Amino acid sequence: MVGKTSEPQIPSEPAEAPHYHGHRERLRERFYAAGPDALSDYELLEMALFAALPRRDTKPLAKALLRKFGSFAEVVHAPVARLREVEGIGDASINQIKLLAASASRVAKGEIKRSIALSSWNDVIDYCRTGMAFADKEQFRVLFLDKRNRLIADEVQQTGTVDHTPVYPREVIKRALELSSTAIILVHNHPSGDPTPSQADITMTKAIVAIAEPLGISVHDHIIVGKGGHASLKGMRLI
Structure with a gap:
């Protein structure tokens, strides 16, 4: 009895990387090459949310946060309950945002304590x-x-x-x-x-x-x- 032969497998094309991957790399390159002043407020927020949302385009979320609260400083110091009102914001994103606020406060406090007077x-x-x-x-x-x-x-x-x-x-x-x-x-x-x-x-x-x-x-x-x-x-x- 003749054995059943399987059809030759055609290699599948590699999945196309999400469109925001290239954007993230360009943003990182600009951040390291030109410094943080070269980035707008929403771009800094985008980068802060990269780790919290590795499989999502963070630009719309960063812009939504700024529309709601008005400025970068007001976003990072916003109460947790109000941050949750923004669609797409979860615990991981809130942790990243509050880390920015804590870092800013710690740096400012360190500058004061390091000074002689x-x-x-x-x-x-x-x-x-x-x-x-x-x-x-x-x-x-x-x-x-x-x-x-x-x-x-x-x-x-x-x-x-x-x-x-x-x-x-x-x-x-x-x-x-x-x-x-x-x-x-x-x-x-x-x-x-x-x-x-x-x-x-x-x-x-x-x-x-x-x-x-x-x-x-x-x-x-x-x-x-x-x-x-x-x-x-x-x-x-x-x-």
């Missing part, structure tokens, strides 16, 4: 805005300094609602004494975006100054940060 006010402002300007709730934090204006500690004292944070002046000064701090910088954010100090902000700051001064603790400033910029109570001659 807080001699550059721009560095202080950048540091404060990186950590707080885009938060969705008010935070009140204190930078505790030594007699050479070196940072001893940066601590969040209170977290409140979207427009109010309870602050207890005696607790702030008590903590300064515990750390042997001779100067402090008060910082809080306005989630509304407008950094203009309220009357409550001014009254609270003056109360802290009144307690700190007899104890030899200097209140260098109270800085309010928001998406729209920052305000310095000292610069405004309110303290």
Whole structure:
């Protein structure tokens, strides 16, 4: 009996790589050759999402995030619940986005701690805005300094609602004494975006100054940060 012969196998053509693979390589090459300034905000977000979405074109998602939140900084500091509102965003993407926010904050904090003193006010402002300007709730934090204006500690004292944070002046000064701090910088954010100090902000700051001064603790400033910029109570001659 004659055996059944199989038909010759025709080699199949290799599957065509998704169109975005070439785009990713070009983006990486431009990033390394020309630096991050050569890329737009959505392109940086695209690259940040590569690892989270290896089999998906990340450009539409990056553009959708910027449309919703307005800027690169607002995307990376957006609350997790609001990020999930964007179609296509999952846990892996959120992890990558929050890694960007954490990295920016860690770098800013490292720059401050490495400096001998807080001699550059721009560095202080950048540091404060990186950590707080885009938060969705008010935070009140204190930078505790030594007699050479070196940072001893940066601590969040209170977290409140979207427009109010309870602050207890005696607790702030008590903590300064515990750390042997001779100067402090008060910082809080306005989630509304407008950094203009309220009357409550001014009254609270003056109360802290009144307690700190007899104890030899200097209140260098109270800085309010928001998406729209920052305000310095000292610069405004309110303290």
